[in-house]
Amino acid sequence: MNEEQERASRHKTELLAGLPRLEAFQLLEKELLRKQRSMADAFWAVLMSDHPPLDMGEQTAFVRGFFRGMRYAIALPKAHENKRNGEVEIEDEEIEDRWSAWVAK
Numbered sequence: 001m002n003e004e005q006e007r008a009s010r011h012k013t014e015l016l017a018g019l020p021r022l023e024a025f026q027l028l029e030k031e032l033l034r035k036q037r038s039m040a041d042a043f044w045a046v047l048m049s050d051h052p053p054l055d056m057g058e059q060t061a062f063v064r065g066f067f068r069g070m071r072y073a074i075a076l077p078k079a080h081e082n083k084r085n086g087e088v089e090i091e092d093e094e095i096e097d098r099w100s101a102w103v104a105k
Contacts, residue, residue, distance in 0.1 A: 012080070013080045013083055013084050014084065016076060016077040016080035016081075017077060017080040017081035017083070017084040017085075018077075018081075019077035020077050020078055020081055025077070028074075029074050032070045032073070032074060035070070036067055036070055039063060039066065039067075040063075043059070043060075043063050046059070
């Protein structure tokens with residue numbers, strides 16, 4: 001990585017690392033968790049009903065993808081904050097796993 005790319009990477013890390021400290025981001029995180037729980041409840045209600053939709057595989061894939069997107073949006077800034085603080089850099093899949101474990105608490 002050349003000096004300009006390194007500078008751009010550090011700038012990106014600083015911007016993303018600052019997001020979790022913003023009140024608006026904290027509110028977004030709570031709303032995404034609320035939406036995830038609401039979608040999960042609705043999904044299970046449909047799944048357990050007497051007349052589930054014919055293509056539950058498609059619905060399952062949609063919900064799973066939506067959840068992953070929400071997790072990534074919240075976990076990415078936190079990963080950059082850790083990176084800025086000198087902690088070990090982590091990959092996107094690890095971000096999802098750590099976020100999933102945190103949500104499950």
